[in-house]
Amino acid sequence: MEALFYSKMCDAAEKDLYAVLGASPSDSVQQLRHRYQQLALQYHPDRLKAQCSAEAESGVKKFLEADAAWRILSDHNKRRQYDIQRRAQELKQDWPVDTTVCLEEMSWDQDLCVYKYCCRCGGGFSVAEDEVQEEKHSRQQDYEKEKIEGGLHRSVIVCCDTCSLSLCVKKT
Known part of the structure; x- marks a missing residue:
């Protein structure tokens, strides 16, 4: 039920x-x-x-x-x-998404245990691995809807630490 x-x-x-x-x-x-x-x-x-x-x-x-x-x-x-x-x-939907990147395109910061990506404003985006994993688990119920070209795509929106832009991080 x-x-x-x-x-x-x-x-x-x-x-x-x-x-x-x-x-x-x-x-x-x-x-x-x-x-x-x-x-x-x-x-x-x-x-x-x-x-x-x-x-x-x-x-x-x-x-x-x-x-x-x-x-x-x-x-x-x-x-x-x-x-x-x-x-x-x-x-x-209202976030001004600047771009979409794959998690693999981001650099791993071993000290902070986060993935990082530079923003065009000079600031940066960072996403912890557990955030990506949380998103993965929350989307598993939407398995069939999330299939795109044979792969399961998951994304998380991350805000820049300096400006109002955001980044859509995809994990395939």
């Missing part, structure tokens, strides 16, 4: 559940319920039986999306977890 929930959360992360309901993250549970009820009345399969099959199929799909969104957003703990994942994804 727990695995099914996290699977649905991963699917939900691909869609903005608030947008599915026509709501915003600041809406209360009552406001979300109202939006869900409006969509359920509009797209419920029982109401769409008289329509042509293409319209009914589209309506059923919208109903199922709204229902899935409501199941997550109506539960306080699931909503909080979804909001955390959503915010993490927003932060990940």
Whole structure:
């Protein structure tokens, strides 16, 4: 059951559940319920039986999306977890990524036990091996999605120690 929930959360992360309901993250549970009820009345399969099959199929799909969104957003703990994942994804997308490098292209600093790479500003990027390993373990659940050209690619975003740029470090 727990695995099914996290699977649905991963699917939900691909869609903005608030947008599915026509709501915003600041809406209360009552406001979300109202939006869900409006969509359920509009797209419920029982109401769409008289329509042509293409319209009914589209309506059923919208109903199922709204229902899935409501199941997550109506539960306080699931909503909080979804909001955390959503915010993490927003932060990940908003970084001004300067470039992408493979871990093998970075130099190993034996004294600090970190991989280093020079930034164009003169500062540097550094990533500890355990950060790369943590990312590896967190992504193992996305195994099939992460396959690219026969290899499993993992990445971690690292910020420069001097400027606002970041670097995407890939480990293949």
